[in-house]
Amino acid sequence: MQDILELRGLSKQFATHRAVHDVSLAIERGAFFSLLGPSGCGKTTTLRLIAGFESPTAGEIWLKGSRIDALPPFRRNVNTVFQSYALFPHLTVLGNVEFGLRHAPAADAGQRVRRVLEQVQMWDKQSRQPSELSGGERQRVALARALVLAPEVLLLDEPLSALDPQLRKQVRAEMKALQRKTGVTFLFVTHDQEEALALSDRIAVMRGGEIEQAGTPEELYRKPRTRFVASFLGEMNWVDAVGIRPECLRVSSDPVLNGRAGRIAQATFLGPHRHLTIRLESGEVVTAQTAAGIVFDDGEAVRVSWDPADELRFLS
Amino acid sequence: MTRLRRIFVMPAAILMLVTIAVPAGIIGVYSVLSRGAYGGVELPWTLENYGRLIDPLYGGIFVRSFALAAAATALCVALGFPLALFIARAGARKNLYLSLVILPFWTSFLIRLYAWMFLLRDTGLINTVLQSLGVIREPLPLLYNDGAVLLGLVYGFLPFAVLPIYATLERLDKSLLEAAADLGARPIAVLTRVTVPLCAPGIAAAAILVFVPSLGTYITSDLLGGSKTILIGNLVQNQFTTARDWPFGAAVSIVLMMVAVALMFAVRRRGEELL
Numbered sequence: 001m002q003d004i005l006e007l008r009g010l011s012k013q014f015a016t017h018r019a020v021h022d023v024s025l026a027i028e029r030g031a032f033f034s035l036l037g038p039s040g041c042g043k044t045t046t047l048r049l050i051a052g053f054e055s056p057t058a059g060e061i062w063l064k065g066s067r068i069d070a071l072p073p074f075r076r077n078v079n080t081v082f083q084s085y086a087l088f089p090h091l092t093v094l095g096n097v098e099f100g101l102r103h104a105p106a107a108d109a110g111q112r113v114r115r116v117l118e119q120v121q122m123w124d125k126q127s128r129q130p131s132e133l134s135g136g137e138r139q140r141v142a143l144a145r146a147l148v149l150a151p152e153v154l155l156l157d158e159p160l161s162a163l164d165p166q167l168r169k170q171v172r173a174e175m176k177a178l179q180r181k182t183g184v185t186f187l188f189v190t191h192d193q194e195e196a197l198a199l200s201d202r203i204a205v206m207r208g209g210e211i212e213q214a215g216t217p218e219e220l221y222r223k224p225r226t227r228f229v230a231s232f233l234g235e236m237n238w239v240d241a242v243g244i245r246p247e248c249l250r251v252s253s254d255p256v257l258n259g260r261a262g263r264i265a266q267a268t269f270l271g272p273h274r275h276l277t278i279r280l281e282s283g284e285v286v287t288a289q290t291a292a293g294i295v296f297d298d299g300e301a302v303r304v305s306w307d308p309a310d311e312l313r314f315l316s
Numbered sequence: 317m318t319r320l321r322r323i324f325v326m327p328a329a330i331l332m333l334v335t336i337a338v339p340a341g342i343i344g345v346y347s348v349l350s351r352g353a354y355g356g357v358e359l360p361w362t363l364e365n366y367g368r369l370i371d372p373l374y375g376g377i378f379v380r381s382f383a384l385a386a387a388a389t390a391l392c393v394a395l396g397f398p399l400a401l402f403i404a405r406a407g408a409r410k411n412l413y414l415s416l417v418i419l420p421f422w423t424s425f426l427i428r429l430y431a432w433m434f435l436l437r438d439t440g441l442i443n444t445v446l447q448s449l450g451v452i453r454e455p456l457p458l459l460y461n462d463g464a465v466l467l468g469l470v471y472g473f474l475p476f477a478v479l480p481i482y483a484t485l486e487r488l489d490k491s492l493l494e495a496a497a498d499l500g501a502r503p504i505a506v507l508t509r510v511t512v513p514l515c516a517p518g519i520a521a522a523a524i525l526v527f528v529p530s531l532g533t534y535i536t537s538d539l540l541g542g543s544k545t546i547l548i549g550n551l552v553q554n555q556f557t558t559a560r561d562w563p564f565g566a567a568v569s570i571v572l573m574m575v576a577v578a579l580m581f582a583v584r585r586r587g588e589e590l591l
Contacts, residue, residue: 099509
């Protein structure tokens with residue numbers, strides 16, 4: 001597969017702080033790529049640099065083999081789904097979706113509008129005003145408005161954060177299906193690691209303006225290169241400077257077994273499994289995930305052990 | 317809560333009642349009475365004062381007043397919009413520019429109009445400079461015409477156009493402008509397709525704030541228009557002073573007020589439809 005978007009040594013220095021520093025990335029055509037990190041890590045600035053709302057202080061942006069970092073936003077064949085959706089309040093759903101086609105006239109404009117509105121199930125509501133739509137519907141119109149222009153890359157700035165949690169999972173699935181169906185490359189910015197893991201083909205974890213690690217969700221989860229990545233994706237226990245995932249811990253009430261001694265601080269039943277918080281005698285507090293069938297009482301003495309192969313070690 | 321609100325509104329409500337509603341009521345009553353021999357009003361009741369307005373002489377004054385007010389409104393909005401846009405995007409200097417817009421209010425409007433007279437008259441600054449430079453031989457007729465009145469109106473009311481437009485531009489969601497550029501709109505298209513339509517309420521407010529006082533203007537046309545430019549405001553003034561025909565002056569005032577109120581409602585209705 002060929003790379004459609006490439007960032008080379010991209011940096012953005014604002015008057016007071018360094019937002020993005022020496023970011024290099026290559027994104028494959030048709031991929032669902034996520035930039036993941038805590039707020040202020042530079043992920044949104046990176047997205048805005050690609051869209052053209054900010055200009056980089058150093059570095060290059062290449063889209064489909066041509067350099068675009070000096071072009072104004074209206075000349076870049078990328079489109080953005082904004083965090084707030086930024087639908088035009090004075091236009092209907094249809095008016096919003098047709099907005100960009102005025103600047104890029106296409107012979108099949110009418111068909112394209114219809115197809116994309118049907119894809120996001122908003123064809124019936126085409127004459128509504130944005131103020132008459134629910135959050136999920138607005139998000140779909142924002143997607144349609146950008147996708148109708150057939151961008152090389154669709155940039156999504158935390159498009160799920162404005163939705164309530166129950167809706168988020170459903171919309172997430174719809175979005176992934178839409179990406180697969182249209183084949184458009186998605187560059188998705190989020191601070192939600194679960195979202196990134198569920199959606200992405202590849203993820204780049206950002207911290208302090210730099211890329212900490214990039215890879216498939218599984219690589220990042222199983223072989224995190226830094227303590228930050230290990231802690232940011234999923235839960236992580238730290239025992240003797242070694243990282244171990246909760247699901248890798250074995251917990252037993254048999255006192256003769258090998259392992260570290262501890263007591264159950266809290267046991268929570270979560271349906272398919274139990275979530276245990278254990279205070280070790282050495283002082284650390286660890287969490288473990290065990291099968292729901294094994295019952296532990298609060299305060300019960302236990303032994304905690306793990307396979308050394310599951311240990312994650314990092315250079316400090 | 318409602319009681320507290322009532323108490324808060326009370327002082328302003330009383331002031332408005334005493335200074336606007338009561339005088340307007342008196343004018344209304346005067347307009348249906350007969351003219352007194354030495355000014356003032358007398359019985360019997362009559363509608364004749366309104367009937368006289370049909371006279372083409374007054375019709376002409378109304379038309380000219382409307383045309384001048386409309387021209388002043390159009391110019392103020394056309395000049396005020398770019399200025400408001402400039403200020404809204406001036407970043408840290410915003411407040412400085414805003415105070416510059418309001419600065420003229422520190423001097424009496426009357427004095428500022430006299431200043432214009434000194435600039436525009438035959439022996440004024442503009443004509444003197446142009447003559448001494450040899451650009452013109454005879455002084456240009458800059459003062460005492462409709463153009464001078466229009467200039468005075470635009471000069472006087474421009475801040476009233478800038479401020480409401482600025483207020484809407486300031487509140488405009490910046491991501492909408494970014495979204496338009498993102499969807500391929502060049503800066504000029506962003507302006508015409510997003511900024512201006514979303515600014516419609518501010519533009520409507522600006523238009524009302526300029527049009528209504530322009531329509532009733534009296535001092536600007538009196539000083540800069542001379543005796544040739546009679547507008548509605550001057551007509552009303554004449555009736556109450558030299559002509560000593562209070563009922564007719566009152567009738568003209570009432571019609572002017574009705575027109576202003578009707579226009580305000582029309583613009584507000586249109587504004588609500590737009591949003």
